[in-house]
Amino acid sequence: MTPAKTLTHLDAAGRPAMVDVSGKAVGPRQALAECRVRFPAAVAAQLRASGLRSAKGGIVETAVIAGTMAVKRTHELIPFCHPLPIDGVRIAIDWQGERELRIECLVKTVHRTGVEMEALTGATIAALTIYDMCKALSHAIVLGPAKLVGKRGGKRDIGKIG
Template sequence: MAKRSTLTHLDDQGRPAMVDVSGKAVTARQALAECRVRFPAEVAAQLRRSGLRSAKGGIVDTAVIAGTMAVKRTHELIPFCHPLPIDGVRIAIDWHGERELRIECAVRTTHRTGVEMEALTGATVAALTVYDMCKALSHAIVLGPAKLAGKRGGKRDFGQVG
């Protein structure tokens, strides 16, 4: 019989609790997340012509910086995330089709817990930054889906990380 999954951030009384990772082995962990930003056709065309620059500056460069900062501060945003030593962050942003940007955030650490939340936070904050820099052109910009593409290390591997 398969083991039933349980929510790890609830204690025996069903109250919120941070997971105790002190008994886990320190291993290499990595995660890859992505988020999409879809533009109205006329906005996408304008952004392509401008080389992804806005009146606020370089859109991709600013989103990469914001996403990287978000990765490092995930534990300040999500209550039960552990502060982690981040060994590496890579954020890639490129066109996916005519009207959509694909943002990938890859994160690595060597620790007792994974970096899925850090990768998801980096990808979504980068997407929010793109929205912020482009909202003067249209409020019809759509973010998402945001998803975990893969993770390695820990109990279970999932999807693809590279």
């Protein structure tokens, strides 16, 4: 039988608490997350025709910058995330079918804790940036799902990276 899983961000009394990682070994960690942005057909066609450019500028370029900035500030947005040295961020945005953009965010560090939250934050903020830049065309743009695709390092590896 496998032991029951427990929430890690609670202390012995059940109060919210940051996880103490001081006893963990330093090692390479990476995580890959994705988020989707789905457009109405007419909006997708218009964006494809424009080369994903808007009056506000390059949509993909702006989303990559926003996602990268978000990765580096995740600990300021999510209360119990540790501030981490970020060794690498790669954000890729490509069409997935006719109406959907797929955003991938890969984050790397060498530290005592993983970067899953940083990867998820980067992917979702990039998606929100795309929404912001395209909302003048339609408010029927749908974000998500956002999900962890894979992680390496720490207690266990999950999913696939690359």
